[in-house]
Amino acid sequence: MNQGPGASSTSLPIERGEPSALVEDARTRRGRWTAWVLTWVSYATYYLGRKGISVAKAPIMESLGKDVLRNVETAYLAAYMVGQYVNGMLGDRVGARRLVGVGMLVSAGACLAFGASSVGIAFLVAFLVNGFAQSSGWPGNAKAMAEWTTPENRGRVMGVWATCYQAGGIIATWFATFMLSLYGWRACFWGPAVGVALVGVLVLLFLKPGPRAVAVVPGRDVTTIVDFGKMDEASIRALQREERNRVLRSPTVWFYGASYFGMKLIRYSILFWLPFYLTTALHYSKTGAGYMSISFEVGGVLGTITMGAMSDRYRHISRSVFAAAWLVLLAGAIFLYAQLGATGTVANFVMMALVGALLFGPDSLISGAAAQDAGGAYAAATALGVVNGVGSIGAILQEYVTRGVSERYGWDKLFYVFVALAVFSAVCLIPTFRPRKA
Numbered sequence: 001m002n003q004g005p006g007a008s009s010t011s012l013p014i015e016r017g018e019p020s021a022l023v024e025d026a027r028t029r030r031g032r033w034t035a036w037v038l039t040w041v042s043y044a045t046y047y048l049g050r051k052g053i054s055v056a057k058a059p060i061m062e063s064l065g066k067d068v069l070r071n072v073e074t075a076y077l078a079a080y081m082v083g084q085y086v087n088g089m090l091g092d093r094v095g096a097r098r099l100v101g102v103g104m105l106v107s108a109g110a111c112l113a114f115g116a117s118s119v120g121i122a123f124l125v126a127f128l129v130n131g132f133a134q135s136s137g138w139p140g141n142a143k144a145m146a147e148w149t150t151p152e153n154r155g156r157v158m159g160v161w162a163t164c165y166q167a168g169g170i171i172a173t174w175f176a177t178f179m180l181s182l183y184g185w186r187a188c189f190w191g192p193a194v195g196v197a198l199v200g201v202l203v204l205l206f207l208k209p210g211p212r213a214v215a216v217v218p219g220r221d222v223t224t225i226v227d228f229g230k231m232d233e234a235s236i237r238a239l240q241r242e243e244r245n246r247v248l249r250s251p252t253v254w255f256y257g258a259s260y261f262g263m264k265l266i267r268y269s270i271l272f273w274l275p276f277y278l279t280t281a282l283h284y285s286k287t288g289a290g291y292m293s294i295s296f297e298v299g300g301v302l303g304t305i306t307m308g309a310m311s312d313r314y315r316h317i318s319r320s321v322f323a324a325a326w327l328v329l330l331a332g333a334i335f336l337y338a339q340l341g342a343t344g345t346v347a348n349f350v351m352m353a354l355v356g357a358l359l360f361g362p363d364s365l366i367s368g369a370a371a372q373d374a375g376g377a378y379a380a381a382t383a384l385g386v387v388n389g390v391g392s393i394g395a396i397l398q399e400y401v402t403r404g405v406s407e408r409y410g411w412d413k414l415f416y417v418f419v420a421l422a423v424f425s426a427v428c429l430i431p432t433f434r435p436r437k438a
Contacts, residue, residue, distance in 0.1 A: 039141040044168030045199040046137040048192030049107040051172035056185035076131035081392035083135025088385015096144035097207040103136025104200025108193040115189030139384040146372045146380035147210030154369045159308010162364035166300035177290030243378035257390025262425035265394030269402045295349040299356030307361035319370045320429040323362035327426035330358035331419045338415035
């Protein structure tokens with residue numbers, strides 16, 4: 001059996017898909033930091049390919065008609081949901097580097113096509129392709145992180161690493177708004193496409209499998225194999241299949257997914273509609289609304305770091321207990337935003353930042369460290385794909401919920417729907433409350 005760089009020559013015990021920690025040398029440390037930084041940059045850059053539509057939505061509808069984008073976001077999110085399952089299982093077979101690198105290049109091409117379009121069907125097809133390509137980002141990059149972390153440091157490391165999707169959202173929103181102000185709405189897609197493509201090439205060139213990687217990839221680019229009792233390739237593949245089937249049968253994974261359904265419905269509604277709400281309901285300028293909407297991700301950065309550190313510090317408490325407690329607080333924060341958000345720019349920024357902190361904290365924990373724990377080294381991408389796939393059903397529904405409730409009953413009633421969803425997400429985590437193994 002071929003072994004890639006960094007493989008151990010010592011037999012190691014198998015513990016529920018989590019290999020023992022390897023002795024770290026200088027090469028391993030370099031590889032770890034390269035993987036942590038490169039995957040952080042990669043997933044942050046994915047947001048360049050998805051945030052342009054929220055910033056450009058109002059100008060596109062003014063220019064081409066209010067119905068030109070109807071069902072475009074739904075098509076994107078439907079493809080994203082399907083892609084989570086497909087790419088999750090694919091990532092455990094082909095490895096993170098190929099999944100992420102190719103996914104970013106396809107996403108860049110779809111964004112270029114979107115920016116060149118002027119009719120609804122072209123917008124829909126371009127973002128359908130983009131949705132599937134974008135779905136490679138989380139299972140691929142988080143799988144790579146699972147290979148370079150341990151169960152003992154995963155919450156803390158992933159808490160910091162998961163700031164990639166808040167920082168990515170901030171940067172992407174700012175960049176799209178900047179391009180809009182200078183060159184018009186098409187530049188919101190063309191400029192970001194270049195950045196996504198460049199980082200995709202870097203991933204293909206420099207991302208390496210970690211010491212905890214166990215997937216076998218045929219051909220000359222063989223993923224690192226840890227010598228588990230000198231198992232042959234067929235035995236490792238059989239073990240991987242068994243672990244993937246275990247994940248698909250696990251009630252915990254599906255409860256995580258159900259909780260993530262509610263979280264993702266709230267998150268994508270705010271991501272896609274906050275600038276539009278600020279422009280049409282609170283009468284901010286288009287650029288002012290774009291910049292103000294960054295408050296959501298600013299709070300999210302603080303929330304993910306704090307949540308991850310807490311979940312590692314208090315290891316005797318289930319990660320889902322922390323997530324559920326924050327989701328209850330989130331319900332209260334959304335209620336307060338509905339009451340105070342229209343009273344001024346400072347109040348709006350602060351309250352939306354609080355919402356972001358209390359949403360992104362449990363969001364990153366359940367979709368990241370908790371899912372990685374459930375999947376183990378052999379099926380991390382599968383678990384990540386299932387949790388995010390179920391969650392993406394909520395993301396698909398966000399357009400119908402947001403548009404339907406706000407147009408029929410008003411924006412204040414929509415925020416009350418978000419309050420109910422936050423409580424629902426907390427309740428879904430109750431069956432997963434159990435002490436973690438020491």
